[in-house]
Amino acid sequence: MNKGPLDGLRVIDLTRVLSGPFCTMILGDLGADIIKIEPPKGDPVRAQGTMTDGHSGYFAGFNRNKRSVVLNLYSDAGKSVLRRMLADADVLVENFRPGTLDKLGLTEAALKDMNPRLIVASINGYGSTGPYVDRPAFDFIAQAMSGFMGVNGEADGPPMRAAPPISDLVAGIYAAVGILGAVIGREKTGQGQTVEVAMVNGLLSLMAYISSEYFATQKVPQRTGNDHPLVYPYGLFRCADGQIAVANSHDQILQRFLDTLDLGWVMADPRYDTNSKRMAAREELRELIDSRMAGKSRDHWLQALNTAGVPCGIVQDLSQVVADPQIAAQDMVIETPWQDGPSLRVLGFPIKLGATPCTIRKPVPKLGGNTGNVLAELGYTPDEIAKLAEGGTVVLG
Amino acid sequence: MNKGPLDGLRVIDLTRVLSGPFCTMILGDLGADIIKIEPPKGDPVRAQGTMTDGHSGYFAGFNRNKRSVVLNLYSDAGKSVLRRMLADADVLVENFRPGTLDKLGLTEAALKDMNPRLIVASINGYGSTGPYVDRPAFDFIAQAMSGFMGVNGEADGPPMRAAPPISDLVAGIYAAVGILGAVIGREKTGQGQTVEVAMVNGLLSLMAYISSEYFATQKVPQRTGNDHPLVYPYGLFRCADGQIAVANSHDQILQRFLDTLDLGWVMADPRYDTNSKRMAAREELRELIDSRMAGKSRDHWLQALNTAGVPCGIVQDLSQVVADPQIAAQDMVIETPWQDGPSLRVLGFPIKLGATPCTIRKPVPKLGGNTGNVLAELGYTPDEIAKLAEGGTVVLG
Missing domain, CATH: 3.30.1540.10 (formyl-coa transferase, domain 3)
Structure with a gap:
C-alpha cells in the first residue's frame, strides 16, 4: 500500500461533528496521520444515525483514516498531554466556537511559543472577527445567511435549502486547501500560521457568477427552479x-x-x-x-x-447512484473496516491521484482505540500511561 | 504585499469556463503563478454575463490573480511553445473532456518524459474511466446524476437543483486539494503525478451523512424541503x-x-x-x-x-448579504482591478491565512495581456516573439 502524499504530516484534530472531521478525513485519505482527540464521551456523532452492529455509519463516513485518543482537555494533566502532542505536530485543526481555544490556554501566542512551525486551522460559522462572532452557527443557518438558500427553489415557491450540510462540507474542503497551502509556505519560511474558514464565507464563494451579475446590474437574483434563468429549452x-x-x-x-x-x-x-x-x-x-x-x-x-x-x-x-456502473467504475462506494468492528459501506475518494492514490490505510477508530500507542510514540512509559488512565486524564480504548 | 504561501509554484492553466478557472483562482489567491493559456478568441466567459465598460464581471469573478497568454494550441509552433512552458512548470491543469490532452500530443507518458516533476490535474464530469467517459458533462447534469438534486426540494415537489454551479465549484476546490497534496508528496519523491476530480464524484461526496443512512437502512432518502427529516421544531x-x-x-x-x-x-x-x-x-x-x-x-x-x-x-x-456588516468585517466583497480596465467588485477570499493572507496580487488579465512577458521569461528573444505573433501562434495583448 502506498503511503500517500501527506505521509509524515501529523495533524492533531480537536474537531467534532461535521466540518472539521470532513477536513481531517480528506487529509487522512491523502496519507496524513490524523490524531483525533476525543472527550471521554467521544465525538457526539459516534452515537448518531442508524447503528450497524452498534457502530454509527455516519461516524464511519467522516472518520476513516484517523486514530482516536481520548483525552480530558478540562484537566491540567490532559492539557499537558495535549501540549506535548502539539510540540512536534504539524497541524492543529479545531471547529469550536471562536475563543474556545483561548479558554483552553491555547492562544495563538502560546501555540507559537510551543511550536513555531505549527499550523493552526479553525473552521467556524461566521469567522473570528466581526459582529456575529459570538453567534452559534449551523449549516441551515449558514445556507440562509450566505444567500445560497435565497436563489434555490421554484420561482413561485419558498427559498430552499440543500439537504446535505454543504456549508460544513465546503468549509472543510477549503480548510484542507488552506492547511496544505500553509504547509507548502512553511517550507520557505520555517513558520506555521493560522488558517481560518467560515461556513458562511465558503458558501458565499460559491455564489461566484450569480454575484457577478448582481454586482454588474444591482438586480437581486431570483429563484428559477430547475430552469435556466437565461436559456430555453433547458x-x-x-x-x-x-x-x-x-x-x-x-x-x-x-x-x-x-x-x-x-x-x-x-x-x-x-x-x-x-x-x-x-x-x-x-x-x-x-x-x-x-x-x-x-x-x-x-x-x-x-x-x-x-x-x-x-x-x-x-x-x-441514492439507490440508483449506488447502482450506477459509472460510480462503480470510479470506486465511489467502498468498504471501510472499523477497529475491532464490522466493515461498513462509505463513499469513496473524490480526489484521484495517479501514483499515490487515496486508500483506507487506517480503520475507523474505536473510541480511544489509539490512546496507548499515540502516548507511547510521544515517549510516555507504560507506567505513566497507566497513571494517566487511572486518573481519568486519558481513556484507553 | 506578502507573496503568499504558494509563491514560486508555476501553474500552466489550460482550463476555461468554470471548474478549472475556479481551481486555479484559488491557487492564484494563495500566491501561485497562474499562466492562463487562452485560444485566440479567449476563454468564452470573457464574452458572458453583463459587461461593465466592456468587461465581464463573470470573468473577473474567476480569473483574478492570473496572467493571460494567447497561444494557438492547434499549430505545431503553438504546441512547441506549450512544451517549453511545461518543461519547468510545477502543475498543468485542464478541464477538457477526457482524451483531449492526448489529442494535443500531451499523453501522460509524453508529459512525464518532458518533465517528471510535473503534476497534471484534470477536472471533468464523470472521470476518465468507466462507461460514461465520453458523455458531455454539465453542472445541472452532475447535480442530477450524483443524487444531489434528488434530496433537495419540497416533500411533495420535484427534485430541485441548486442554482449556483456547485458541482463545478466543489470539483475545483477538491482539485486544489489534490494538487497541493501532490506538491507536498513531490518533496519526498521528486516525482509529479496525475490528479483527477470528477464533478459527479465531488458532489456525491457531499452526500456523506445522507448516504451513510442509506447504507445502514437501504431506505432511499426522501425530500423534506426546509424541514429537518428527523427533528421538530426546526x-x-x-x-x-x-x-x-x-x-x-x-x-x-x-x-x-x-x-x-x-x-x-x-x-x-x-x-x-x-x-x-x-x-x-x-x-x-x-x-x-x-x-x-x-x-x-x-x-x-x-x-x-x-x-x-x-x-x-x-x-x-444577495443585496442583503452584500450589505451585511459581518460580510464586510470578513472582507468578503472586494474590488479587483482589470489589466488596463476598470475595477470591479468580486467576492473575497474564503481562506483566511494569518501570516500570508490571500490578496489581489495580479489584476484580472486582458486577453493575452501577459503573452510577451511570459515568453520573455521562457527565454524567447524579442525577435522570436515578434515572429510567433506574426504567424498567429501567439497573440500579444
Missing part, C-alpha cells in the same frame, strides 16, 4: 417512463438536441430563432418537446442525446 | 416582518428556543415531551410558535435567540 423534460435533465447550454448544443428529436427546424423557424423568442414561447416549445420525448424511454433518450453530445442525465436517487 | 418560522430560520438541532437548544418564546413548558408537556411526539404534532406546534413569533420583528428574534445560543438567521438575498 431543464427537465418528460419521457415515456420519467424525466430527463437536459442542459442545452448554448445554441450549438441546442441544435444537436433538436436534431435528435427531429425538431431541427425549430432553430430556423422565425417564431423560435433567437433565445429571447424561445424564452417567450416556453410553453409552446415545452409541449413540442414533451410530445416527442414522451414516445420513448429515458434510456433511449439518454443514449441518443449523449451520443449526439448533448449533456443530459436522469435525476438519480 | 426550519423557517414567521415573525411580524418575515421569516426566520431556526436550527434547534438538539433538545438543549430547543429548550433555549422555547424559553425565549415563553414556551418553556412545551418540553415538559406530555403531549410534546419527546421528539417523536413533536414530529407528530408538527401543525399544532407550528401554530403555537408562529403565534408567539408573529408579535415581534425578525430583528427582535434574531437578537434574542442568538443571545440565548440558538442558531438562527434570516434568508438573505
Whole structure:
C-alpha cells in the first residue's frame, strides 16, 4: 500500500461533528496521520444515525483514516498531554466556537511559543472577527445567511435549502486547501500560521457568477427552479417512463438536441430563432418537446442525446447512484473496516491521484482505540500511561 | 504585499469556463503563478454575463490573480511553445473532456518524459474511466446524476437543483486539494503525478451523512424541503416582518428556543415531551410558535435567540448579504482591478491565512495581456516573439 502524499504530516484534530472531521478525513485519505482527540464521551456523532452492529455509519463516513485518543482537555494533566502532542505536530485543526481555544490556554501566542512551525486551522460559522462572532452557527443557518438558500427553489415557491450540510462540507474542503497551502509556505519560511474558514464565507464563494451579475446590474437574483434563468429549452423534460435533465447550454448544443428529436427546424423557424423568442414561447416549445420525448424511454433518450453530445442525465436517487456502473467504475462506494468492528459501506475518494492514490490505510477508530500507542510514540512509559488512565486524564480504548 | 504561501509554484492553466478557472483562482489567491493559456478568441466567459465598460464581471469573478497568454494550441509552433512552458512548470491543469490532452500530443507518458516533476490535474464530469467517459458533462447534469438534486426540494415537489454551479465549484476546490497534496508528496519523491476530480464524484461526496443512512437502512432518502427529516421544531418560522430560520438541532437548544418564546413548558408537556411526539404534532406546534413569533420583528428574534445560543438567521438575498456588516468585517466583497480596465467588485477570499493572507496580487488579465512577458521569461528573444505573433501562434495583448 502506498503511503500517500501527506505521509509524515501529523495533524492533531480537536474537531467534532461535521466540518472539521470532513477536513481531517480528506487529509487522512491523502496519507496524513490524523490524531483525533476525543472527550471521554467521544465525538457526539459516534452515537448518531442508524447503528450497524452498534457502530454509527455516519461516524464511519467522516472518520476513516484517523486514530482516536481520548483525552480530558478540562484537566491540567490532559492539557499537558495535549501540549506535548502539539510540540512536534504539524497541524492543529479545531471547529469550536471562536475563543474556545483561548479558554483552553491555547492562544495563538502560546501555540507559537510551543511550536513555531505549527499550523493552526479553525473552521467556524461566521469567522473570528466581526459582529456575529459570538453567534452559534449551523449549516441551515449558514445556507440562509450566505444567500445560497435565497436563489434555490421554484420561482413561485419558498427559498430552499440543500439537504446535505454543504456549508460544513465546503468549509472543510477549503480548510484542507488552506492547511496544505500553509504547509507548502512553511517550507520557505520555517513558520506555521493560522488558517481560518467560515461556513458562511465558503458558501458565499460559491455564489461566484450569480454575484457577478448582481454586482454588474444591482438586480437581486431570483429563484428559477430547475430552469435556466437565461436559456430555453433547458431543464427537465418528460419521457415515456420519467424525466430527463437536459442542459442545452448554448445554441450549438441546442441544435444537436433538436436534431435528435427531429425538431431541427425549430432553430430556423422565425417564431423560435433567437433565445429571447424561445424564452417567450416556453410553453409552446415545452409541449413540442414533451410530445416527442414522451414516445420513448429515458434510456433511449439518454443514449441518443449523449451520443449526439448533448449533456443530459436522469435525476438519480441514492439507490440508483449506488447502482450506477459509472460510480462503480470510479470506486465511489467502498468498504471501510472499523477497529475491532464490522466493515461498513462509505463513499469513496473524490480526489484521484495517479501514483499515490487515496486508500483506507487506517480503520475507523474505536473510541480511544489509539490512546496507548499515540502516548507511547510521544515517549510516555507504560507506567505513566497507566497513571494517566487511572486518573481519568486519558481513556484507553 | 506578502507573496503568499504558494509563491514560486508555476501553474500552466489550460482550463476555461468554470471548474478549472475556479481551481486555479484559488491557487492564484494563495500566491501561485497562474499562466492562463487562452485560444485566440479567449476563454468564452470573457464574452458572458453583463459587461461593465466592456468587461465581464463573470470573468473577473474567476480569473483574478492570473496572467493571460494567447497561444494557438492547434499549430505545431503553438504546441512547441506549450512544451517549453511545461518543461519547468510545477502543475498543468485542464478541464477538457477526457482524451483531449492526448489529442494535443500531451499523453501522460509524453508529459512525464518532458518533465517528471510535473503534476497534471484534470477536472471533468464523470472521470476518465468507466462507461460514461465520453458523455458531455454539465453542472445541472452532475447535480442530477450524483443524487444531489434528488434530496433537495419540497416533500411533495420535484427534485430541485441548486442554482449556483456547485458541482463545478466543489470539483475545483477538491482539485486544489489534490494538487497541493501532490506538491507536498513531490518533496519526498521528486516525482509529479496525475490528479483527477470528477464533478459527479465531488458532489456525491457531499452526500456523506445522507448516504451513510442509506447504507445502514437501504431506505432511499426522501425530500423534506426546509424541514429537518428527523427533528421538530426546526426550519423557517414567521415573525411580524418575515421569516426566520431556526436550527434547534438538539433538545438543549430547543429548550433555549422555547424559553425565549415563553414556551418553556412545551418540553415538559406530555403531549410534546419527546421528539417523536413533536414530529407528530408538527401543525399544532407550528401554530403555537408562529403565534408567539408573529408579535415581534425578525430583528427582535434574531437578537434574542442568538443571545440565548440558538442558531438562527434570516434568508438573505444577495443585496442583503452584500450589505451585511459581518460580510464586510470578513472582507468578503472586494474590488479587483482589470489589466488596463476598470475595477470591479468580486467576492473575497474564503481562506483566511494569518501570516500570508490571500490578496489581489495580479489584476484580472486582458486577453493575452501577459503573452510577451511570459515568453520573455521562457527565454524567447524579442525577435522570436515578434515572429510567433506574426504567424498567429501567439497573440500579444
